Amino acid sequence: MHNISIISDEISDNIDDVISFCKRNSLHNIELRSVSGKNLMYHNAASLKKIAKKLSANKLSVNCIASPILKWSHLGKKTIVKSFRTHGFNEKNVDYASVFELAALFKAKDIRIFSYLKYKGFKIEDLQEEFGKLIALAKKYNMCLLLENEPACNIDTVVMLDEAIRYFNSPRLKVLLDIGNLYEIGLPLKTADIKKLGDAVKCVHVKDYSVHDKKYKTIGEGSINYKKHVADLINFSGKNIIYSLETHTGESKAIDSQNSVFELRNIIASNKVSYGIVGCGRVFQKHVNAIKHTNRAVLRGVYDIDRSKAIRAAKEFDCELFRTLDDLIANVDVINICTPHHTHCNLIIAALQGGKKCLCEKPVVLNDSEAKRVRYLRGYGKNVFVVYQNRFNRAIQAVEKIIHDDILGKTLYVFGDVRWFRPHSYYKQNWRGTIHKEGGLLLNQGIHLLDILMRLGSIKDQQKIKIKNAIKKNIYHKKIQTEDIFIAQFEANKILFNIEVTVSCVPENLESSIFIIFERGSIVVGGEALNELKLVKSTNLNVEPIIENVLDIYGNGHRKLIESLTNYLLDGTENRWLTDFDNAYQSVAFANRLYKYEKLDNFNADNES
Structure with a gap:
């Protein structure tokens, strides 16, 4: 008592x-x-x-x-x-x-x-x-x-x-x-x-x-x-x-x-879920704030191979400084993986072998060989969750409801973009902008867009997507291995998709948006990260008031995600926007297919010339 x-x-x-x-x-x-x-x-x-x-x-x-x-x-x-x-x-x-x-x-x-x-x-x-x-x-x-x-x-x-x-x-x-x-x-x-x-x-x-x-x-x-x-x-x-x-x-x-x-x-x-964060870099703060503002979640501690970062984080957020990864895994319920992409696979495996659950930042893994290593472990399906926080945006959920309730009829065309800016200094960290460690623009900044488009298009198996065209270039960042713009067209479920992802919108982020044409109307989702329902037009005038009050504070998705995961772990309350490993890997696999298609297309073009 x-x-x-x-x-x-x-x-x-x-x-x-x-x-x-x-x-x-x-x-x-x-x-x-x-x-x-x-x-x-x-x-x-x-x-x-x-x-x-x-x-x-x-x-x-x-x-x-x-x-x-x-x-x-x-x-x-x-x-x-x-x-x-x-x-x-x-x-x-x-x-x-x-x-x-x-x-x-x-x-x-x-x-x-x-x-x-x-x-x-x-x-x-x-x-x-x-x-x-x-x-x-x-x-x-x-x-x-x-x-x-x-x-x-x-x-x-x-x-x-x-x-x-x-x-x-x-x-x-x-x-x-x-x-x-x-x-x-x-x-x-x-x-x-x-x-x-x-x-x-x-x-x-x-x-x-x-x-x-x-x-x-x-x-x-x-x-x-x-x-x-x-x-x-x-x-x-x-x-x-x-x-x-x-x-x-x-x-x-x-x-x-x-x-x-x-x-x-x-x-x-109440009982609480204890979280331990591995990696105190760029995305770390979002996890800390989300845990702090979730009543039944508690930040137990942090670990980073850069000990100075971990010391600063533990002091600032009043949590334990774990000396080893094993110490962190032994003392928490959920391991939050906030590290460079190429480390995700091994950290997921360590968490699962330690009998713990993990919440991994995107991309969950980089390729099929890493996915096979995770899937080899028993229980991965119920113990690995992935940070696809844009699923929790009210604007995205409103569009999903419009589609589900058939308010505007069949989806005909979807255009999605990520128009952001990353300065040259962003790539000073040795893993960013590298093929084997970062994976590429689509696996970094573009993965959330791919995930949302696949959900809106009811694409459950990425293998059924027909790729029409794919182009990648370096228009601003000339000294990195990966691209800074990727454009592609593809088709699935009789819907035509068009995407544009770039981090070269000098001098600052412009938007991440989705434009959809339906049989009986159109929708625009915008904001910095798909967090605003900007436009709903319909042949039925009663539909347009849907746009009212559908707005999220940018960056609020992590908080909703942590809250949903915490409720699920404590009460068994399921949330269809939580993302498990297999579901998250669909967008990773599709991104890699786009890279493969672009490479093959360029090879054929070079041979023809």
């Missing part, structure tokens, strides 16, 4: 506002620190009883008293801390027993403690006397002490928390892990840290810190990968942890806290 709590003064200093907030958000636990601008330690008995009565009447339980115990200087030691948050507390001398009486009044079982404000030469043994007293009182009152890692105090890291827990070795002393505090001092939480603390963690303070902006934000808007950390906590620390929100934004506290409650519920409420 997952319990969500919230520190009351993160919502408001007014206890009535706190109660109202908790009701609206169906929260049943709170952590008390200060009320009406005063730390609980300064409220008189009558005031405390009134607060307790209100909370009880509204069925709110106090899980923890966020006390200031030992968040002060050690007698005789000079603190090196210049400033820290007091939350309404400014005295050193506290009667420990009174704090336990206070907790008893609110029926709280946990009391937060600290480790003195930082000073030079600190040792865990320095806490022996005070912790001894506190542990004895915790035993007397049948309560538990929660030791928090606090940047202003001596115990501020996972290593120090672990050392203290081991040193005192008491069931009355547990960890209150403040994840945001770790990021504030530049020590991101790792899976190994949670393994180390294990079941010593009883409560987690949840707040999101932006390492770029150096401030706290609403959960999900900062740098902390809470989906990964919560999954690790469930695995290594148990399912009964209390997740206590401490928004800490300081601006619109109630609104930010409400948004954080919503996000935290999404994070802890």
